[in-house]
Structures are given as C-alpha cells and as structure tokens.
Amino acid sequence: MLTWLPENISTFGNGVDHLFSLIYYITLAIFVLVNAVYVVFIIRYRRRRKSDKAFHYHGNNTLELAWTALPFALFAFLAFYSDGIWRDIKYSTHAPNPDYIVEVMGQTYMWHVRYPGSDGVLGHRDPALVAATNPFGIDPADPNGTDDYVAINQMHFPINKNVLVRLSSMDVIHSFFVPNLRIKQDAVPGQWVDVWFNGRKTGEYEIACAELCGSGHYLMRGVMTFQGQTDFDAWIDQQYLNAANAAAQKTAQALPASAPSPTTPSHP
Numbered sequence: 001m002l003t004w005l006p007e008n009i010s011t012f013g014n015g016v017d018h019l020f021s022l023i024y025y026i027t028l029a030i031f032v033l034v035n036a037v038y039v040v041f042i043i044r045y046r047r048r049r050k051s052d053k054a055f056h057y058h059g060n061n062t063l064e065l066a067w068t069a070l071p072f073a074l075f076a077f078l079a080f081y082s083d084g085i086w087r088d089i090k091y092s093t094h095a096p097n098p099d100y101i102v103e104v105m106g107q108t109y110m111w112h113v114r115y116p117g118s119d120g121v122l123g124h125r126d127p128a129l130v131a132a133t134n135p136f137g138i139d140p141a142d143p144n145g146t147d148d149y150v151a152i153n154q155m156h157f158p159i160n161k162n163v164l165v166r167l168s169s170m171d172v173i174h175s176f177f178v179p180n181l182r183i184k185q186d187a188v189p190g191q192w193v194d195v196w197f198n199g200r201k202t203g204e205y206e207i208a209c210a211e212l213c214g215s216g217h218y219l220m221r222g223v224m225t226f227q228g229q230t231d232f233d234a235w236i237d238q239q240y241l242n243a244a245n246a247a248a249q250k251t252a253q254a255l256p257a258s259a260p261s262p263t264t265p266s267h268p
C-alpha cells in the first residue's frame with residue numbers, strides 16, 4: 001500500500017485505496033518494462049559501422065495481436081474489478097439507509113450546508129426563492145423548513161452513521177471533495193446529486209472544491225468534524241438554540257420602535 005495518501009476514515013475507503021495502489025503499481029511496472037526495452041534496443045541495435053543499413057520490417061501479426069489483446073484483458077479486468085468498488089459508493093441501489101440527510105450547495109466560493117431542524121425534516125425548497133440570503137430557496141410557508149439550520153463551510157456528523165448529502169450548485173460546477181472520506185462528486189447547477197459516506201474516526205477533516213471554479217477557487221474550503229454521538233447531539237442542539245435566538249432577535253428588531261405599545265401609559 002502507498003503511504004502518501006491522506007488517512008482513510010471512510011467505510012469504503014480501503015477499496016478505493018486498493019484500486020489506486022493496484023493501478024499505480026501496474027502503471028509503474030509497464031513504465032519500467034517499456035523504458036528498459038527501449039534502452040536495451042537503443043544499445044543493441046545502434047549503428048555500429050558506417051556501412052550498416054536500416055532494416056525494413058513489415059509487421060508481425062502475432063505481435064500485433066498480443067499487444068492488442070493484453071491491454072484489452074488488463075483494462076477489462078480493471079473495469080470489472082473497479083465496478084465492484086464503484087457500485088458500493090455510487091450506485092443508488094447499493095446506498096445504505098441514511099441516518100442523517102443534509103443538503104450542500106456550492107457557491108463561488110463557499111459551501112452552504114443545510115441541516116433539518118429538530119423535527120428531522122428538511123422543508124420544501126423552491127428554486128424561485130433562491131437568493132443570496134436564501135441559497136437553498138427554503139420556502140417560508142412550509143413550517144418544516146423554518147427550523148432548518150444553514151451553516152457555511154462547516155459540517156458535523158457523528159461517527160459510524162450513514163450520512164446522505166444531497167449536492168447541488170448555485171452558479172458554476174464545483175466538486176465536493178473530502179479526501180479522508182475518499183469522496184469526490186461534482187456539484188452541478190440545476191441538479192441534485194446524492195453522495196453517501198460513513199466516517200469511522202473522530203477529528204476535523206478538510207472539505208475542498210476539486211473543480212477549478214474561478215479566481216477564488218482556492219478559498220473554497222470547509223471543515224468536516226466527526227464526533228461521538230453525545231458530542232454531536234450537544235453541538236446540533238446548540239446550533240438550533242443559536243438559530244432560534246437569532247430569529248427571535250430579528251423579529252424583535254423588525255417591530256417598529258416608534259409604535260406605542262398597548263401597555264405603555266400615555267403622558268398628558
């Protein structure tokens with residue numbers, strides 16, 4: 001195995017790493033072999049005397065068949081072998097039942113993350129309502145959505161849980177990349193694509209954008225934190241509390257300050 005890959009914390013990461021190593025070593029072996037033959041031929045068939053003449057060679061069917069069949073067999077093997085790994089990661093028919101569902105919206109140059117509120121339900125979305133202040137187009141008329149919690153560049157999950165991320169983009173194509181989870185998926189405007197994973201180790205891991213999406217592409221980074229269930233529950237409850245307090249404060253500020261309150265005594 002190769003030691004320079006970022007630490008794998010994903011349940012399906014070993015399969016990806018094995019495939020990566022296998023292709024790496026096959027490529028390395030072919031590279032060494034081809035270059036060794038190249039060097040041997042340069043030396044062995046060099047021009048020794050001035051009288052040496054080039055030898056015209058008109059093909060060899062056995063050789064041509066061999067160098068067509070061998071790569072074909074190799075690529076066919078890799079296709080079938082990798083499909084077993086790809087299937088577990090990408091086929092919707094093989095995705096496990098999610099314990100958590102969140103939405104992620106890419107925007108130059110940040111990741112918006114939407115958690116369902118304490119009701120556990122993501123509210124209705126309406127593309128017509130998408131705005132800078134409402135990147136998901138959360139419909140205020142749907143009570144399921146009013147308690148949804150939206151964060152920027154921050155994701156928290158408990159370890160050993162199946163997480164389903166619904167991924168999209170507001171503007172250009174981004175790519176949701178979490179190296180430690182062996183996850184990379186394009187975020188395409190106008191489409192929602194599902195990505196699932198299960199993290200096995202607590203800690204903070206980088207979320208990057210793997211699609212050159214503009215001049216600030218390098219800024220498009222987030223942090224994914226994996227915690228124990230108790231710590232995660234405490235964190236999400238705190239976010240709900242903060243969001244509720246912020247909403248209450250906004251409502252209080254929105255009340256007209258000059259309007260007389262019915263309980264205010266009038267002075268003659």
Ligand SMILES: [Cu+2]
Pocket residue numbers: 106108109173174175209210211212213217220
């Ligand atoms: Cu991007």
